[in-house]
Amino acid sequence: MNRIINNIITMECAVALNGPCAIKSHWKLTLCVTCLFLSINPSYSAERAPIALYDLSLEELGNVQISIVSKKKERLVDAAASIYVITEDAIRRSGARSLPEALRLAPSLHVAQIKANQYAISARGFNSSSANKLLVMIDGRTIYTPLYSGVFWDAQDVLLQDVAQIEVVSGPGGTLWGANAVNGVINIITKSAKDTEGNLIHATSSNKEQGVAMRHGGNFSDNRGSYRVYAKFDQWGHSVRANGMAEPDAWDRSQIGFRSDWSDDRNDLKVLGTSYRNSIDQLLPGQESNTGTNVLARWKRHLENDSNLYVRTYIDHSTRDSPGSYSDKMNILDVDIQHSLPEKDNAQFIWGGGYRIADDHVSNTALFAFLPADRQLHWANLFAQQEYNLSSSWQFTLGGRLETNEYTGLEFLPNLKLSWKQSNDRMLWATLARAVRAPSRIDRDVYVPASAPYLLAGGSGFSSEIANTVELGWRAKEEAFTYSIALYHSQYDHLRSLDSQPGGVFVFGNQIEGDTNGLEALVNYQYSQFWSLEAGVFSLDEHFSGADSAQSQQGNDPRSQWTFTSIWNLSSNKQFSVSLRHVGELPSPDVPAYTSIDAHFGWSLVKNVELTFTGRNLDDPYHQEFDSGGMQALNPLQVEREVDVALTVKF
Numbered sequence: 001m002n003r004i005i006n007n008i009i010t011m012e013c014a015v016a017l018n019g020p021c022a023i024k025s026h027w028k029l030t031l032c033v034t035c036l037f038l039s040i041n042p043s044y045s046a047e048r049a050p051i052a053l054y055d056l057s058l059e060e061l062g063n064v065q066i067s068i069v070s071k072k073k074e075r076l077v078d079a080a081a082s083i084y085v086i087t088e089d090a091i092r093r094s095g096a097r098s099l100p101e102a103l104r105l106a107p108s109l110h111v112a113q114i115k116a117n118q119y120a121i122s123a124r125g126f127n128s129s130s131a132n133k134l135l136v137m138i139d140g141r142t143i144y145t146p147l148y149s150g151v152f153w154d155a156q157d158v159l160l161q162d163v164a165q166i167e168v169v170s171g172p173g174g175t176l177w178g179a180n181a182v183n184g185v186i187n188i189i190t191k192s193a194k195d196t197e198g199n200l201i202h203a204t205s206s207n208k209e210q211g212v213a214m215r216h217g218g219n220f221s222d223n224r225g226s227y228r229v230y231a232k233f234d235q236w237g238h239s240v241r242a243n244g245m246a247e248p249d250a251w252d253r254s255q256i257g258f259r260s261d262w263s264d265d266r267n268d269l270k271v272l273g274t275s276y277r278n279s280i281d282q283l284l285p286g287q288e289s290n291t292g293t294n295v296l297a298r299w300k301r302h303l304e305n306d307s308n309l310y311v312r313t314y315i316d317h318s319t320r321d322s323p324g325s326y327s328d329k330m331n332i333l334d335v336d337i338q339h340s341l342p343e344k345d346n347a348q349f350i351w352g353g354g355y356r357i358a359d360d361h362v363s364n365t366a367l368f369a370f371l372p373a374d375r376q377l378h379w380a381n382l383f384a385q386q387e388y389n390l391s392s393s394w395q396f397t398l399g400g401r402l403e404t405n406e407y408t409g410l411e412f413l414p415n416l417k418l419s420w421k422q423s424n425d426r427m428l429w430a431t432l433a434r435a436v437r438a439p440s441r442i443d444r445d446v447y448v449p450a451s452a453p454y455l456l457a458g459g460s461g462f463s464s465e466i467a468n469t470v471e472l473g474w475r476a477k478e479e480a481f482t483y484s485i486a487l488y489h490s491q492y493d494h495l496r497s498l499d500s501q502p503g504g505v506f507v508f509g510n511q512i513e514g515d516t517n518g519l520e521a522l523v524n525y526q527y528s529q530f531w532s533l534e535a536g537v538f539s540l541d542e543h544f545s546g547a548d549s550a551q552s553q554q555g556n557d558p559r560s561q562w563t564f565t566s567i568w569n570l571s572s573n574k575q576f577s578v579s580l581r582h583v584g585e586l587p588s589p590d591v592p593a594y595t596s597i598d599a600h601f602g603w604s605l606v607k608n609v610e611l612t613f614t615g616r617n618l619d620d621p622y623h624q625e626f627d628s629g630g631m632q633a634l635n636p637l638q639v640e641r642e643v644d645v646a647l648t649v650k651f
Contacts, residue, residue: 068167068187070385070397071176071350072340080397080419080429082473082486082520084108084536086166088191093567093577095600095614095646096160097209097234099188100153104581106168107536107563108184108520112583112626113639116239116249117154117280120626123170123184124490125516125540125557129626133182133437133467135173139190139272140336141296141314146358146377147328147370149180149440154278155290155318157255159213159230161202161648164191170520171488172435172469174413175399178354178381179438182467183490190272193217193226193261199651206614206644208237225262231255238281240622241635251280268300286323293317306342310352311335326370327363332356346389353382360441369450370441377406377441385415395419407439408464425477430470437465443496443508459499459508466493483523491515497550512552514544530569537562556627558584558593573604586626589633594623608650616642 064087069079076085084106096102100119104111110127112120122131132149135142136156143156166188173181196217203212217228231254238250259272273295280288296314303309313335321327338352356379362370385399397417404410413436419429439462448456473486494510501507519539526532542555561584567577577600585593597619602612617623622638 064165066165066167068169068173068185070387071338077425077427077475077477077482078421080395080417080427080431080473082108082170082471082484082488084168084170084522086168088163088165091160091163091166093575093600093602094579094598095612095616095644097204097211097644099156099158099160102160102163102166103168103186106166107522107561108170108538109168110538110557110561110583114626114628115247115637116236117251117278118249119153121151121153122557123168124488124518125542126183126554127557127626128553130442132180132440133465134184134186135177135181136186136188137177138188139296140187140298140312141294141316142334144180145318145330146332146360146440147330148442149437152290152320154251154253154280155276155292155320157232157253157276158188158190158274159215159232159257161200161213161215162190162196162228162230162259164189164195170486171431171471172415172433172467174433174435175383175385175401175415178379178401178403178413179405179411179436179464182435182437182465190259192270193228193259194219196228197226200648202646202648204644204646206642208640208642209644210235220262224264225260227258227260229256229258231257239637240640241637242622242624243635245635247637248281248283251278253278266302269297271295271297282322284324288320288322290318290320292319308340310338310340312337324365324367326365326368329361331359343389348387349384350386351382351384353380355380364450366450367448369447370445371447371450372445375406375441375445378404379406380404393421395421403438405438407444407462411436411438411464427475428473430472432470433468435467435469437467439464446508453503454505456498456506457508459510462496462508463494463510465495465510467491468493480526481523483521485519485521487517487519489515489517492544495544495546495552495554497546497552499547499550506551509550511550512544512546512554514542514554516543517541532567534565534567535563553588556586556588558586560584575602576600583625589627591624591627591636594625595619596623610648612646612648614642614644614646 064076064085065073066076066079066085067073069081069083086102086105090105091102094105100111100121103109103121108123110122114120114129118129120127120129120131122134126133130148130150136144136151138158144151169185173185177185197219198217200215211234213230213232215228215230219226233254235252236250239247241247255274255276257274262269275293277291278289282288294314294316298312301309316332318330334356336354341349358377360375362373364370364373381401381403383401385397388396390396399415401413402410403413413434415433417431419427421427443462444458446458447454467490469488469490471486471488475484492514495512497509497511499507499509499511522536524534539560540557544552544554546552562582564580565577569575579598580595582595583593596617599615599618602610604610617639618641622640624636625639628637
């Protein structure tokens with residue numbers, strides 16, 4: 001059964017399973033300590049040169065440029081937000097093969113694998129197979145589906161060798177990015193075409209996955225533009241359950257894509273697109289499938305008064321067919337315009353607006369339906385943000401966004417931010433923001449079964465979920481350390497509930513409210529030019545309540561998780577890293593806590609030829625990461641140990 005039906009029928013209506021956390025055996029701790037000892041062994045030669053680009057120095061970390069926090073280029077250390085940047089080098093040394101695996105590198109995200117092709121990913125709680133409070137973009141293209149305001153992760157892919165960085169912001173971003181940017185915003189940014197000229201072949205194989213990718217890049221004859229094209233194909237094996245039984249969820253994915261960049265003295269233009277096709281095994285007869293094609297264009301114009309005009313537009317066509325459940329065809333057109341004025345009188349103003357239209361057609365089945373089957377959805381927005389430099393150390397930011405949607409009309413998303421820079425590398429900030437999660441089709445239009453008498457129905461009066469968040473953070477860079485810490489409190493109103501009605505019918509309502517308190521901390525220690533450490537900690541406390549007639553599955557999140565990574569440059573052409581990731585118990589349904597150890601070894605055989613070995617979940621043959629739903633809750637799906645080898649050739 002597909003993820004949406006699982007979430008509605010099994011997750012929303014499930015009874016929490018109780019069970020103690022699994023106790024880790026002593027040999028796992030021994031292996032952990034052994035790996036750490038290997039990673040910090042000082043028996044290297046001080047004369048050896050580090051591997052180029054594998055690790056950013058603290059100075060380079062301080063100069064990392066981001067744009068997701070204020071819609072303009074700024075240094076990471078100057079961004080008044082809880083942000084983590086996943087660099088291209090971090091992705092490479094992790095051996096990640098998909099976007100969800102790359103997102104595991106962000107300590108503030110809870111990334112849980114459910115099935116071979118299905119993930120639950122969220123920030124600051126509210127995780128589920130259809131998590132809907134995290135806004136995700138690829139090069140500025142929003143990738144959540146209007147069906148349920150979440151991401152079909154099996155449909156989203158990029159050539160990871162082309163990723164420049166992934167910017168992950170924890171906390172609300174509604175003023176700049178709109179509805180659904182409730183608990184976080186992610187932007188996956190790919191490299192300019194001029195940075196990928198030449199040819200690349202990448203092949204990988206493991207006990208669970210095989211894949212190959214090819215890329216070609218070049219420049220145009222006028223030397224003002226560059227291009228690249230790529231193709232990739234991956235096959236993923238089936239999952240297994242706790243008793244060793246195979247789960248029919250093996251799948252394969254093929255994708256092609258391109259990007260072109262042109263520029264002159266006053267204009268920058270980029271055009272990029274992808275086309276993909278996936279096939280997934282399932283329990284019911286027939287294979288699930290999804291296909292899609294999208295094209296995005298972004299134009300930047302440098303105006304005479306030193307201001308900048310940005311125009312971004314994209315079209316996105318996708319289909320999803322789940323035999324026995326439903327099929328869907330979605331067409332989206334999105335246009336966004338932004339005008340950034342230069343700083344004047346210690347103030348800078350950014351404003352803009354956008355329009356988005358989605359044409360959705362669902363083919364229903366007797367089991368599950370969206371009614372009406374065809375619906376056209378419209379969104380429009382207007383935003384403005386003013387930054388005031390109160391002094392050389394203090395900055396105040398005031399912003400607001402007006403956004404309309406098909407179901408609740410006009411929504412207001414304000415933001416206040418105050419920051420204090422003690423020095424060039426130390427910052428204290430405080431924010432207060434209101435964000436909303438606007439209704440999706442599943443909240444208003446879903447019916448199970450497709451005709452009366454219904455067991456479950458969308459709420460005709462379902463309104464937006466509201467979050468009010470206050471955050472306090474500190475970031476600093478001192479000698480061998482960089483570190484940051486953020487404390488936050490969020491109050492939620494009108495959260496989705498499952499309301500009991502006469503006749504045994506359940507209807508989606510807004511009778512749940514609650515609050516969350518949390519801490520996010522990160523530290524990077526560069527012991528020497530050859531060895532660095534990074535550790536991240538996330539802690540979350542959730543409380544929810546509602547009417548007696550309302551049920552909710554809010555709060556199925558770990559109370560804590562932590563990560564630890566040690567990177568060791570063995571020589572000029574060899575690099576080794578060890579990562580530990582601990583995720584606390586999930587309470588409802590119960591999923592035991594687990595600790596995973598990953599290791600990666602990279603070896604540059606000759607110039608432009610690299611061989612890598614990656615081991616995942618080395619401390620345990622298998623573990624559960626999330627509730628897989630269905631009738632086999634006592635025999636859950638498992639994430640298995642994997643070892644893979646990859647070869648990358650550039651020429």
